[in-house]
Amino acid sequence: MKNSVLSRLSLEEKVSILTGEDIWRTYGASGKLKQLFLTDGPSGLRMVDLKENKPFKATALPTCHVLANTWNEKLAYEYASVIADECIVHGGDILLGPGINIKRSPLCGRNFEYFSEDPYLTGMLGKAYVRGLQDKGVGACIKHYCANNSEYDRCYQSSEVDERTLREIYLRPFEMCLEEKPWTVMCSYNPINGIYASENRKLLHDVLRKELGFDGLIMSDWGAVHNPLLAVKATLDLCMPYHKDYKEVLIKAVQEGRLTEEEINERVVKVLELIEKSEQNSSKRKITFTDRERHVKAVETAKEGAVLLKNEGGVLPFTNRADGSGKYSKIFFYGVNIKSPVTSGGGSGRVETAFTQKPLYELISASTGIATTFAEESRWEPCWRSVYKQAYEADVSVIALGNDASIEGEGFNRCTMRLSKEQEDIILNISSHSEKTVVILYAGSAVDMSAWIDYVDAVVFAGFAGEGANEALCELLCGRANFSGKLSETFPRSLQDTFKGGKTYDGETDLYDDGIFVGYRYYDREKKDVMFPFGYGLSYSTFEYGNIRLVKNGECDYDILYDITNTSDTEGKEISQVYVKDVSSMVRRPEKELKAFSKDNILPHQTKTVQVKLDFSSFACYNVSLDRWYVENGDFEVLVGGSSRNLPLKLKLRVELPQEEQFSDG
Ligand code: BGC
Numbered sequence: 001m002k003n004s005v006l007s008r009l010s011l012e013e014k015v016s017i018l019t020g021e022d023i024w025r026t027y028g029a030s031g032k033l034k035q036l037f038l039t040d041g042p043s044g045l046r047m048v049d050l051k052e053n054k055p056f057k058a059t060a061l062p063t064c065h066v067l068a069n070t071w072n073e074k075l076a077y078e079y080a081s082v083i084a085d086e087c088i089v090h091g092g093d094i095l096l097g098p099g100i101n102i103k104r105s106p107l108c109g110r111n112f113e114y115f116s117e118d119p120y121l122t123g124m125l126g127k128a129y130v131r132g133l134q135d136k137g138v139g140a141c142i143k144h145y146c147a148n149n150s151e152y153d154r155c156y157q158s159s160e161v162d163e164r165t166l167r168e169i170y171l172r173p174f175e176m177c178l179e180e181k182p183w184t185v186m187c188s189y190n191p192i193n194g195i196y197a198s199e200n201r202k203l204l205h206d207v208l209r210k211e212l213g214f215d216g217l218i219m220s221d222w223g224a225v226h227n228p229l230l231a232v233k234a235t236l237d238l239c240m241p242y243h244k245d246y247k248e249v250l251i252k253a254v255q256e257g258r259l260t261e262e263e264i265n266e267r268v269v270k271v272l273e274l275i276e277k278s279e280q281n282s283s284k285r286k287i288t289f290t291d292r293e294r295h296v297k298a299v300e301t302a303k304e305g306a307v308l309l310k311n312e313g314g315v316l317p318f319t320n321r322a323d324g325s326g327k328y329s330k331i332f333f334y335g336v337n338i339k340s341p342v343t344s345g346g347g348s349g350r351v352e353t354a355f356t357q358k359p360l361y362e363l364i365s366a367s368t369g370i371a372t373t374f375a376e377e378s379r380w381e382p383c384w385r386s387v388y389k390q391a392y393e394a395d396v397s398v399i400a401l402g403n404d405a406s407i408e409g410e411g412f413n414r415c416t417m418r419l420s421k422e423q424e425d426i427i428l429n430i431s432s433h434s435e436k437t438v439v440i441l442y443a444g445s446a447v448d449m450s451a452w453i454d455y456v457d458a459v460v461f462a463g464f465a466g467e468g469a470n471e472a473l474c475e476l477l478c479g480r481a482n483f484s485g486k487l488s489e490t491f492p493r494s495l496q497d498t499f500k501g502g503k504t505y506d507g508e509t510d511l512y513d514d515g516i517f518v519g520y521r522y523y524d525r526e527k528k529d530v531m532f533p534f535g536y537g538l539s540y541s542t543f544e545y546g547n548i549r550l551v552k553n554g555e556c557d558y559d560i561l562y563d564i565t566n567t568s569d570t571e572g573k574e575i576s577q578v579y580v581k582d583v584s585s586m587v588r589r590p591e592k593e594l595k596a597f598s599k600d601n602i603l604p605h606q607t608k609t610v611q612v613k614l615d616f617s618s619f620a621c622y623n624v625s626l627d628r629w630y631v632e633n634g635d636f637e638v639l640v641g642g643s644s645r646n647l648p649l650k651l652k653l654r655v656e657l658p659q660e661e662q663f664s665d666g
Contacts, residue, residue, distance in 0.1 A: 112444020347410025
């Protein structure tokens with residue numbers, strides 16, 4: 001089909017196809033071509049109703065960092081499937097997500113849209129997300145390719161990153177997601193090593209297409225093309241949105257012999273192939289979730305993604321004293337997020353929901369029968385004496401606060417990891433008047449809690465938990481559901497403890513001199529104590545690990561088995577994590593790296609055997625002398641447990657690949 005279409009198109013039509021018809025749609029060639037509607041993503045449908053010129057209302061799912069805190073691939077699949085349904089309802093063909101950039105610093109303004117500091121966790125959840133969309137005939141767009149890990153001056157600041165770091169940390173999630181054959185990839189705004197992503201032939205053509213085998217369409221981020229000729233030469237297929245100079249510049253380049261029509265054709269074919277793919281998949285476009293079920297999925301994600309960080313003296317769950325064994329007869333609630341919690345950070349990832357949440361205090365009193373009081377947060381008339389009195393008279397105070405879209409969003413970074421001074425004071429003052437204090441935090445990335453954590457009894461990290469936050473929190477806080485989320489990023493003690501430590505560089509470039517030591521890889525290397533480690537999260541259940549063993553299927557191919565026992569009276573889900581440590585190597589390697597995980601529901605006092613796989617990629621690092629992934633023979637350790645800093649199980653193994661494949665003497 002595409003060849004016959006191609007032969008019928010004039011040069012002018014062909015170059016028109018290489019940019020959008022408008023902000024969201026591909027060029028329709030006056031009805032000759034099916035127009036594709038490209039739409040955001042990634043935590044719900046943010047699609048503009050072109051007739052009304054305003055966004056359609058859609059299910060505001062928790063943002064992707066909360067999804068990552070679930071460590072649940074099945075849920076990630078269903079989450080994307082919910083978004084696919086809404087694409088189908090409104091005619092979205094390509095969903096601009098998932099965003100699979102690595103959280104290099106807690107300050108990045110878009111961290112809430114991304115999954116994790118770890119490439120493996122990002123890759124696994126990203127894969128499930130891509131499958132969830134594409135199984136319903138909606139194309140995925142993995143973005144932003146690549147090394148876009150900061151929002152500060154994102155369009156111009158060059159990410160200066162060495163080859164090994166690029167491969168092992170920043171490209172790895174893309175490489176993993178490519179296994180699911182996403183229909184499209186979006187290049188980022190930033191230059192990489194001095195060349196804009198949209199013009200970077202090495203990254204687009206040599207690496208993405210040739211080496212990693214991507215055969216879909218590469219589009220630009222919105223406005224990321226500076227030089228149309230260089231973009232086409234780099235094999236960028238589609239410049240979004242409509243670029244007014246595209247046609248003129250490219251036609252002139254062909255006329256002057258700086259670009260061949262064949263080079264244009266190659267790019268046009270990719271757009272035609274995408275249209276064809278979308279048409280061929282149209283029979284898959286069947287809605288499977290009702291409106292209500294989509295909302296329920298938002299609640300479920302918020303529930304599985306909430307992380308219980310502290311629960312001293314078992315202050316949670318809330319149980320009614322009137323029930324005999326219960327603890328509380330009155331709970332005081334404070335904070336703007338009690339009534340209508342912030343659903344997301346700001347920018348293109350923000351979804352307009354039609355759903356109005358019920359206040360948390362209303363849900364909790366209906367669920368438990370415990371009396372509740374609430375004080376509205378007001379900048380002008382705080383009436384603190386009344387607030388403190390209510391806190392004093394209750395058995396426990398719940399404070400829900402954190403960041404919003406003015407603090408975390410697209411196009412800017414946070415300037416601090418701390419809450420505002422006002423918010424920190426509120427926590428300290430209310431807790432000093434309260435018998436017990438529970439803090440619920442809304443934010444898209446790590447928060448420095450050092451000023452107040454010692455003065456409160458419980459902390460729940462809700463994240464930006466979407467339109468179902470209060471329903472999810474009600475069930476968790478009342479013990480009708482168990483906490484099962486774990487952190488997909490480290491919470492360091494303070495910004496000073498992070499790699500950059502709050503320092504900025506010259507502003508022109510962003511030097512990635514932390515190399516492969518990102519997130520827990522950095523804190524491990526520095527032997528730094530952290531507030532909450534990567535992979536950490538409490539539950540109402542307690543778990544014990546034991547009996548690790550392996551089955552060797554091949555030299556780099558193992559089944560790892562271990563037992564987890566729920567030692568409590570409460571049913572719960574445990575996320576177990578499997579890290580691999582290279583004991584000795586010719587190149588410097590992280591202390592350990594996540595290579596497998598599993599989330600399992602375990603009944604009270606039940607023991608479950610978990611089985612995960614390790615393969616070549618679990619032992620390999622990227623060798624820049626060989627220009628490929630390479631496993632060096634020698635001793636490895638497999639470490640298993642409930643967080644990156646709590647790994648009770650250890651197993652040693654030795655990799656002995658044939659000597660002719662080896663370059664080391666060990
Ligand atoms: C963002 C992309 C988004 C696009 C379209 C850009 O500013 O970086 O992630 O998909 O806008 O809204």
